Ligand SMILES: Nc1ncnc2c1ncn2[C@@H]1O[C@H](COP(=O)(O)OP(=O)(O)O)[C@@H](O)[C@H]1O
């Protein structure tokens with residue numbers, strides 16, 4: 302079984318709730334359990350916040366396109382923006398053993414996405430940045 | 443409508459639960475509301491504890507007879523013991539304005555019974571002490 | 584049968600009692616609280632949310648502990664999360680003038 | 696929309712936040728906590744039991760406040776009553792090494 306749905310929405314922080322509702326609905330359809338659903342919600346929230354803040358450099362500067370696909374393995378979410386590209390390789394993961402003073406330097410968002418999702422991959426074409434994330438369905442215990 | 447039930451039980455503190463269950467059942471049958479039911483429970487508990495402690499001077503020294511009567515007005519509970527009589531007139535109500543050091547001198551139990559019930563009356567015949575308490579049913583608001 | 588659980592916090596002891604506090608069980612509660620006092624700790628928060636019934640024997644026990652705790656200004660026995668029924672009894676018995684009753688454990692603990 | 700309620704206790708402030716803490720709402724939470732800090736109070740317990748969702752923007756905000764509170768040993772920001780989901784996120788993000796998370800408000804308040 303496969304199915305997919307898409308959402309095009311303005312890059313505004315207040316739209317994060319609608320974006321979450323959209324992916325939650327499809328995460329549920331994909332029969333993800335509560336933990337997996339929360340992982341998807343956090344990662345998508347994070348990705349879209351980054352797009353607004355970093356790719357567009359602020360609110361209301363461009364749209365975000367989301368696509369949810371039901372796969373046999375679980376749920377795939379694709380998020381596209383048309384702003385500034387970046388090099389994810391250059392973003393260092395935070396040092397979880399660092400003393401408190403060194404915390405908060407950034408990189409926490411991408412790190413969490415990678416921790417929470419099973420696959421996270423960025424691809425950049427001129428004028429179009431694409432992020433694909435996969436969350437697998439864990440068989441009921 | 444009137445109806446009545448009685449319970450004869452040994453004067454042991456561990457029997458207070460059974461005594462409470464008995465009066466609770468009849469308080470419910472009398473359609474007392476929660477507050478009124480709690481008032482009956484506390485007062486009966488208090489009266490029976492006093493009987494064990496003061497009238498019998500300890501546990502296992504004598505029985506307590508309880509009787510519940512459903513009246514049009516509410517519930518009447520009669521409690522009889524066969525121990526030492528006392529003079530309720532001589533028991534002073536606690537001074538609720540007293541400083542803390544003067545608290546705990548006693549008299550709280552009888553005071554609470556009188557506060558909680560609509561009628562409280564003692565009568566003493568040789569070898570038989572009787573306490574009659576009435577809790578009225580308040581019409582549903 | 585009472586269920587009594589205690590926890591020593593930094594500035595006070597937090598004790599939770601569940602069940603029926605009557606002449607039969609009040610001594611149990613008294614012992615638990617006296618154990619804390621005997622260890623030299625006089626600041627106690629008693630969470631009474633789980634108390635289904637409190638007779639005057641229970642109240643007497645609490646008054647006794649309160650007096651011991653407050654002596655020489657060394658502490659207090661605070662009540663937390665009294666049910667409406669218990670609150671009413673405390674009020675009728677005039678005990679609100681000597682006991683402080685807090686809505687939540689945290690507020691009681693935080694007042695020490 | 697967040698619901699934030701605060702209460703000044705004797706030795707710390709108790710703040711309760713309810714709702715979704717994301718990039719949109721995290722600044723609100725930040726302002727509420729900074730108001731306490733600006734008033735010179737650096738001991739804060741944050742009850743997060745009502746947080747339905749916390750994004751990394753929310754976590755970043757908390758880290759920022761934590762650092763400000765702990766500076767010169769003058770205080771701390773303690774979390775209380777984290778849901779299992781939130782706890783897992785804190786764990787994944789490595790934040791359990793810098794945040795103290797308490798099961799109950801009372802334990803957190805009582806640790807100051
Ligand atoms: N979608 C994006 N577009 C452009 N730059 C991004 C994007 N996502 C992340 N970045 C860059 O990666 C860095 C790390 O991002 P992140 O891990 O979310 O932490 P933070 O936002 O706290 O800096 C950002 O500071 C930014 O420079």
Ligand SMILES: Nc1ncnc2c1ncn2[C@@H]1O[C@H](COP(=O)(O)OP(=O)(O)O)[C@@H](O)[C@H]1O
Nearest residue numbers: 492493496497527528533548549550551552553
């Ligand atoms: N059933 C009883 N039989 C004998 N004496 C009683 C009885 N009930 C109460 N008393 C006397 O009245 C006093 C006050 O009783 P009470 O108000 O219950 O307070 P307390 O038991 O704390 O002294 C008792 O100390 C006792 O002398």
